[in-house]
Structure formats: C-alpha cells, structure tokens
Amino acid sequence: MNKTILSAALAATAFCVSPFSKAESSNETSFNPKISVILDGVYYSDNKDGNGIEHIEEMSGILGSHGHGEDEHGHGELERGFNIREAELTLSGTVDPLLDAWMTVAFSNGETEIEEAYVETRALTSGWKIKAGKFLSGIGYHNEQHLHSWSFSDQTLAHQTFFGDHGLVDSGLQVTYLPATPIYTLVGVELFQGEQDKFGALVDHDDLEEDAGPRLSTFFAKIAPEISTGSELQLGVSVVRNAQHQEDHSEDPDVEVLEGDILLWGLDAVFKKLPTGSYGEGGLTLQAEYFNVKKDLTIEVASDADELGEEVTGKQDAFYLQAVYGIAPRWSVGARYEKVGFVNEVKEESTDELGDSRRVSLAATWQPTEYSKFRLQFARADISEFDEDAGLAKSEKFNQIYLQYNVSLGAHGAHQF
C-alpha cells in the first residue's frame, strides 16, 4: 500500500517536473549515487628473490631515482606469492542538473587513500566541460585509465619513471572543449597543485620555500579522424610543466638542495579495430606513447658555497608500444614493449649517463563476464640502476610473473575509449 502511494507520488513529481511523464534520461541516474567495488589481487613472483618491483622503483631516471622525499605508496609493494593489491570503492552520481560527482577510495595494505574525488559539469554550454577536485590527468592515453581497465597487470615503465605508480594524479582544475567540428577534436588545459610523485616532488628544507599552487600545468589535444565504421584512430599531444620541482642531493655531511622546473611533451596514438565476433573476438588495440622530459634545476642550498647557483640539467625519454588482440570470445592476448632512456642523462659539472631500461611483457586475459577478469602475465625486464658512487649505470635482468584477478561489484561504470 505504502509502495503504491510512494510510486504515485513519485510519478506525480516526475510529471510536474517535465512535460514527459517518464523522466527520459540515461539510466545512469536511476541509482544515485551508484556504488561499485573493485577488487584486485595478484599472485606475483620474480627470479630476483621478490626484488623485481624494487628494481623497477629504483630504475634510473632524471626525476627522483635518488628516492628522496617521495612518499612510497604504490598499488601496494608486491611480495612473492598472493597479494591483494587494491580494494576500490567508487561512489558516483549526479549532484544536480549542473554537476556530476565521483569519488574513489582505495584501500591497500592498511592504508586508505582518496584516489579521485571530483565534480564535473554536466552540459554547461555546448562542448565545454569543467572538472574540479582530485583526478587523473587527461594527458596522453593511458594516464586516465583506471587500473581495472588496463590491458596489463602493472603500470607502464614510462608512467612509473615520470609520475610514479599512480600516473599523473593531483588536485586541480580541468577545462576541456570539444568544438562541433566534422572530426573529433578535444583540447584541454589543467592546473594542478603540484602535490605529485616524482614530477611534482618537493623536499622539506628550511631554506627552501614552497610556492603557492597551482605549480603544475598541462595542455593536451586529441583528434580522431573517422577512418571506417569498423575501426577508430586517436592521436594526441600533451605538454606538462611543473614550475617548482625540488631535489635533495645531500649526502651527510654535505648539503645540496636543488630547485627548478620540468617540462614534458608527449605524443600518443591509439588504433582500435572493433571486434568482429562476439565477446571481443577479433578486436585489436594498438597503442603507443612517447614522453620526453627536460629538467632545469639550480643549486639553491649547498654546504660548498662555490656550488651555489650552479645549473643542473637533465634529459630523459620513455616509450611503450602495446598490442592486444581478441583471439576467441572472452579471451585476449597482449604484448607490450617498453623502453626508458633513448636519452637519459644528468649534467652537473660533468654528464652522467643513466643508462636505458627495457621490458617485454606478454599477457593472456580471460574475461568470463563483463564483471570479472583473470590474467596471466609474463615479463622479461632489463632495468638500469645508477650507482652514484661509481658514477655508472648497471643493469638488472629478471623475469616477472603475474596472475591477476579483477572483479567488480555493483554499478558497472561504462568504459571509456
């Protein structure tokens, strides 16, 4: 009885609000907020006594391979054996006719972290969107994808070396514009606080001041020329600048603290051949990204006064190419080649060559339903680590194996391209 009254009242309300008796809208709004839980776990092993992940974290690069002042929280440091990497809770929905909101909280290894929390304008004026809060940057292609939609079990070395395990994620503001052109064209700018692993790293030092935010800014543009009804191509360029990057190179008792800026530019390309069979069979995704980073630092604090004002510069780049193919209904196989450091050098008084790192990964994924997937991944890595004392890069070669499961419960968010 109560139910009838309630539904009658609801129907009446809907009728008053709109001349159309049923509120025609995408069904996303019917659960408000939508709740989803994603569980991700891996069985991990390598032939370096479980130190493979550590070697990758210490991979030589111009941003914080020295490991000072970074907070180390990844998708969990993996141990050999079984790991629950992440339990992710997402609440999302429509706030009012103007705004959508999204919040993802990740629980891993006893820590709780807000991965993303933002509001985004709905239909502001044609083509414009504004996002504010903490969110994954729209640069490149892979950066914005969540872990559960990755085609491989782990982060790319390129994102790892420049932005850390989570990619470029920070608090700030994003404005994008999609003009009504015959070809899909999206341009966006972002202003971020600069509280970021690696790229935005700051050190806590009495003689250095932290500039007011936002310190990190990005620009990106993407186009998708229509090539056929059965495939899609998207090309993008990105620029990221951090106006205040700090590093601490002190080694007791000597003090040496540096400050300056970093500039990144990147190119990305994605080609998808849409599946011709059922459940993803025959689908092909080719994806490649290249990042090039330059840092320009000055020694601001030093125990040796001669060093003050000296310039320290660095250049590094990174690249990956991956292909994923649906070999059978619900089954896909993927291969990924990564290289960090076609150029990888730091120039102080002399130039240090930091060496290059490479990895080849192969993955087979089984997706019994839309809501769960299981993946076996094998990787052969050759990671360069820089030995400060010897001034030389040495290489660590090892194999990694992942057996991953990823399941989602509750409202299943639509997938992005």
Next chain:
Amino acid sequence: MMKKILWQLCVLCVLGVSSTSALADIRVFTCEPELEALVKTLGGDKVTVSVATHAKQDVHHIQARPSLINKVRRADMVVCTGASLEVGWLPVLLKKGANPAVQKAPGLFMAAEHVDLLGQVEVVDRSKGDVHPEGNPHAFQDPNRLLLIAEALAERLAVLDSDNKAYYVNRFADFKGRWLAAIAEWEKKAAPLKGKGVVVHHKSWGYFLNWLGMNMVASIEPLPGIPPTTSHLSKLVKKMESEPAYAIVRAPYTDKKGSLWLSKRTNICVVELAYTVGGSKQALDLFGLFDSMIDQLLEAKDCQ
C-alpha cells in the same frame, strides 16, 4: 550609392544565413539500425540520421569511441533503446559529448520507455547474468510495440521541429497504415508457426517469438550474456531428444559455434535471422526485416 549596395548585400547575407539555418535538417544520432530506419521513415527529408552500430555488432558491447562522441556533440536529438541496453556506452557518449540539447527529453528519446517491457524483475542479481532491471529491452521485435514507439517518436520529432509538425503527423499516419496492413499479413502467414518451440542464442528474441505465439524453450547462453558452456550444451542435447524444438535461432552478431554444435547433435535447423535492419540481404528496411525473418522461420521446417 555604394553604401546602399553594401547595405543590400549585407541584408542578403543575413537573410541567406538565416534561411539556410531554417532549412537545416534535424540531426539525429541513433543507437541501433532499427531506430535509424524508423527515424528515416518518420523524418523523411527533414532529418539527417547517423547510427552508432550495425547489425553485425552486439549492442551490449560497444566502445564509446571518439567518432561517436563527436556525433553526439553535433546532434539535435539522440534516439536509443534504453532499459540499460546501452548502459555500457551511451552514458559516456552523453557525458563526453557535452551537448546540453540531448541530455534529457525532448532531445533524448528512449524507445523502451514508451512501451511495456517483458521480463521485468524485482530483484536483479548478477549471478543471473547480464539482466536488465527494467525488463527485456529488445521491444522493437514486436511489431505492435514498434508501432507505439513510432507514434511516440513522431510526436517527439514534432515537438523538436514544430514548424514541420504536419509533415511528421502525415508520415506517421502513412507508416501506420502500411504497418498495420503488414502486421495482418505477417500474422496470417506465420500462423503455422504458432505453438512451436524455439531454441534461442540470447533472450533478445522474446518479443518476436511471443508475438508469433511461439515458445522460447531454451537458450544457448546458460544465462543472458554468458557464453555457452559444454555442460549446458549437453543438457540442451538431452532436452532436445525428449522434446525437439522446431528451430534454433541466432542473430548475425552472435557466435555461430554453439548453435551449429547443437544443430549437428540434434538435427534441428539453425536459422540466422536478421534481428535488425541490415542483418540480412532482404532486411533493408523495417518491412523487409519482418518479411525475411518470418520467411526464414517458415523455411526452417524443410532444412533437414
């Protein structure tokens, strides 16, 4: 003198611009081929229609790719099925398309909201597969329901483009006349099929079989959206031995293996019905679609 000419030119320009914009078609983005066909039928030369999918694609699994986002961005109207059929991609298209005109009615038209749906469930649990809480969304497969959708759609076009209201009203009246005549013919022709049992691949055939008075006795997918398993197929073989079905039906986008395997073991005919416009050579429009599906079902009895 010069000034006057310039002024006249200017006025001509403005008039030219405004008259072209008044003549411009309504740009309609549709999710599925049957809706594309319906909008074309009702909208005639007043609409320009694009479609997100084709008959060989499974509409449950479509990528919200940039070229579709761009079409939504530039649309005056979006016409989709609704009832969660496109839940995996339409919300992204609407969100990323950033087009205020199509976020809700009247610019957004969801066909399933204009008819009663079969198979509505109180409790939705994913252990039952990919079920839609609102009911089975594939309602256009019942020509009577399709007519209701057409009526609502024509009304909506008239709201969006009120200058051409009479045009849409007339086109709907014309369609209705032809469609009702066709339904009568189809029902007469399909009378021998009444009461016969059919094995389907996915439960998207419910409306069509229901309309023809046929029974869906089993489905090759153990649960909606879950690919066939050997144990499930073996059970089907046993079931078919005791009570053989008239035919096995699949859509052009579904995997052939399961239905072929079952057909081989049971000697029951498998027919690939067009399912939607473009799904077979004969299914060039909505009339051709139902013509061809009924013909194929009738022919299924002679295939062994």
